[in-house]
Amino acid sequence: MVLQLGIPVVETIKKRVSVRTYDEKSPLSCETKEKLSKFFPLLKGPFGESLRFEMIESDIARKNDNVRLGTYGVIKGATTYAVAVVKKGENDLEEFGYVLESLTLYATSLGLGTCWLGGTFKKSEFSKAIQQKEDEILPCITPIGFPNARRSLLESAMRLAAGSDKRKSWEELFFQRDFRKGLTKAEAEKYAVPLEMVRLAPSASNKQPWRIVKDQNTYHFYLQHTKGYAKHLGYDIQRVDLGIAMSHFEHTARELGIHGKWLLITPKDIFLPQNTEYVVSWKDE
Numbered sequence: 001m002v003l004q005l006g007i008p009v010v011e012t013i014k015k016r017v018s019v020r021t022y023d024e025k026s027p028l029s030c031e032t033k034e035k036l037s038k039f040f041p042l043l044k045g046p047f048g049e050s051l052r053f054e055m056i057e058s059d060i061a062r063k064n065d066n067v068r069l070g071t072y073g074v075i076k077g078a079t080t081y082a083v084a085v086v087k088k089g090e091n092d093l094e095e096f097g098y099v100l101e102s103l104t105l106y107a108t109s110l111g112l113g114t115c116w117l118g119g120t121f122k123k124s125e126f127s128k129a130i131q132q133k134e135d136e137i138l139p140c141i142t143p144i145g146f147p148n149a150r151r152s153l154l155e156s157a158m159r160l161a162a163g164s165d166k167r168k169s170w171e172e173l174f175f176q177r178d179f180r181k182g183l184t185k186a187e188a189e190k191y192a193v194p195l196e197m198v199r200l201a202p203s204a205s206n207k208q209p210w211r212i213v214k215d216q217n218t219y220h221f222y223l224q225h226t227k228g229y230a231k232h233l234g235y236d237i238q239r240v241d242l243g244i245a246m247s248h249f250e251h252t253a254r255e256l257g258i259h260g261k262w263l264l265i266t267p268k269d270i271f272l273p274q275n276t277e278y279v280v281s282w283k284d285e
Contacts, residue, residue, distance in 0.1 A: 005102060007109035009255040013197045013248055016105065019113025022077035022145040032110060036082065036103070036144065043102050046246065046262040046280070049095035050087040053103075054130045055080060055144075075115065078143030082107075082114075083126045085136040093236065094279065096139055097243025101201075102251065104142060113147035116140055116244075118204055118230070118237045139233075139240055167199050168208050175213045179273055183214050191219065191284075194252040201248045203241040204230065210245040211276060213267070217284040220267050221246065225275040242279055249282065259285045 033055050040053040058081055082103060086096040104114040118140045121127050132138050171182040174195055185192040191214075198210060207229065211222040223242045230237050246262075253260060263281050272278075 004254060005106060005109075005251055007106060009105065009251045010193065010197060012105050012109045013200055013252070016108045016202075017113075018115040018202060019143075019145075019147045020075050020115050021148040022075075022079070022113065022143060023148045024077040024079060024145075026146040028080050028112075028145060032112070033080070035110070036107060039106055040082075040084070040099075040103050043099045045095040045098040045243070046250070047089075047091035047095045049089045049092050051084050051096065051099055052130065052136070053082065053084045056083050056126060056129045057081075058125060060125070075117070075143055077148060078145055080144050081126065081141050082144050083130050083138070083141045085130055085132050085138045088135050088137060091280075092137060093139060093239035094243035094246065096137070097240035097245075098247040099243075100140065100142065101244040101247040105247075105251070107144050111146070112144050114142045114144055116142055116202055116204070116240075118233070118240065120233055137235060139235055139237060166206070170195075170199070173199060173208065173211060175211070177213065177215055179211070179213065179271055179276075183212075188214065190256070190258055191253070193256060194249045194258070197248040197252040198245045201241075201245045203244065204237050207238065207241070209238040209241050211273075213270065215267065218265075219249075219282045219284075220270075221279045221281065222272075222276050223279050224273065225277070227275055239279075246280070253282075261285060 037055050057079060059079065084096065084100055086092045107114050121138045121141065126141055127138055174183040175181060176183040176187055188195055195212065203209060207226050209224050209226060211224050213220045221242065223238060225238060260282050263283050265281050266278050
C-alpha cells in the first residue's frame with residue numbers, strides 16, 4: 001500500500017518548480033530536517049525495490065560559487081541535500097524516481113525548494129556520506145532549502161534554454177488504444193487530472209519521455225528514449241523520469257478517490273514508435 005502523502009497533491013504539483021538558487025541565510029531548522037528524515041522511510045514505491053536515504057549538510061554550492069551538479073544544472077547557495085540510493089534491481093530507477101519525487105512534493109508542501117540533479121555521484125562526497133555499496137545506485141540528489149527571493153541570472157538563462165516552463169501537449173503524450181490516436185481529456189474522463197499532473201512532472205532537460213496509452217480501464221506507461229541522451233552517466237536517467245511521472249499519476253488519483261493498481265501486463269498488438277518500450281500499467285478498480 002502506497003503511503004498517502006497527507007498534502008494537497010494537485011495544488012502542490014502545480015506549485016512545484018525546480019529551484020537552483022537558495023537563500024543560504026535561512027537554513028533548515030532541526031524540526032524541518034526531522035520531518036523530512038522521518039517521512040522518507042515511510043514511502044513505498046510500486047515495485048518494492050529497496051531505498052536508503054540521508055539528509056546531508058554540504059558547502060558544495062554555497063556563497064557566490066555556481067556549482068554544476070549532474071545533468072540538470074547549476075546550484076547556488078544550497079546547504080542541505082537529500083541523498084538516496086537504491087539497490088540494483090529490475091525496476092530500480094523507476095522506483096527511485098517514484099519515491100524521491102514523493103519526497104520533493106512533501107518538501108514543496110512545507111514551502112521548500114528542490115531540484116532534481118542527475119549525474120555520476122559514485123565517488124562524490126554524497127556517495128561517501130551515505131556509504132554507498134557496490135550493489136546500490138545513486139542516480140540523483142536534490143538540494144532542499146528555502147528559495148532565494150530572486151533567481152540568479154544564470155538560473156533564469158538555464159530555465160529558458162531548457163524550456164523549463166514549457167510542456168508537451170496532450171496529443172504528444174497521451175493516446176487512445178494505440179500510438180496512432182491521441183487521447184482527449186473527455187476520453188480520459190476521471191483520469192484527466194492525474195494525466196495532466198503527469199504532463200507537469202519534471203524530467204531531465206525537460207525531455208518528458210513518458211507516453212501513456214489508454215486501453216479501456218487500463219493505462220499503459222511507456223518510455224520513449226531520447227537516443228544517445230546522457231550516455232556518459234552509465235545508466236538510463238529517463239527511467240527515473242518515468243518513475244516521477246508514475247508518482248504524480250498515482251498520488252493524484254488517490255487524492256481524487258480513484259482506486260487502481262500497478263501491473264506488469266505487456267500489451268499485445270500495439271504499434272510502438274521508434275525507441276519506445278513498455279514499462280508498467282495502471283488498472284482501474
